[in-house]
Amino acid sequence: MKWISTIITFCIIMVSLNTASALGENISDLKKLISASEDTRMNSEDLAFVLATHGFDATPKSSYVEIRLHNEIYKLTPNGNEPGLCDMAKL
Numbered sequence: 347m348k349w350i351s352t353i354i355t356f357c358i359i360m361v362s363l364n365t366a367s368a369l370g371e372n373i374s375d376l377k378k379l380i381s382a383s384e385d386t387r388m389n390s391e392d393l394a395f396v397l398a399t400h401g402f403d404a405t406p407k408s409s410y411v412e413i414r415l416h417n418e419i420y421k422l423t424p425n426g427n428e429p430g431l432c433d434m435a436k437l
Contacts, residue, residue: 353392373415376402380422380431388424393432397422412437 379400385392390406397404403414404422411432413420422432 352387353395375400376413376415376420376434380434381429384425384428384430386425386427388431390424393422393424396431 376397379397388396390409390411394404394406394411397411397413405412405414410421410423413422419437421435421437423435424432
């Protein structure tokens with residue numbers, strides 16, 4: 347139950363800040379979303395949820411998230427204590 351309230355709170359903050367209103371259209375939207383916020387407790391499922399709510403085709407894997415963007419696949423790994431939401435690499 348605590349995780350649900352954390353996710354809901356995070357989503358409300360993201361919507362109210364409106365700093366990264368990505369529509370899942372391009373890589374710059376994705377980078378803006380990643381750098382605009384951070385959460386040290388976020389796992390791959392939480393990250394996939396946030397990305398999906400911003401219009402990205404996100405699929406959680408065991409310890410990372412796959413994003414499909416214009417026929418390219420990116421691997422996003424939650425950062426933990428590092429700045430930003432995740433690290434991103436092209437597959």
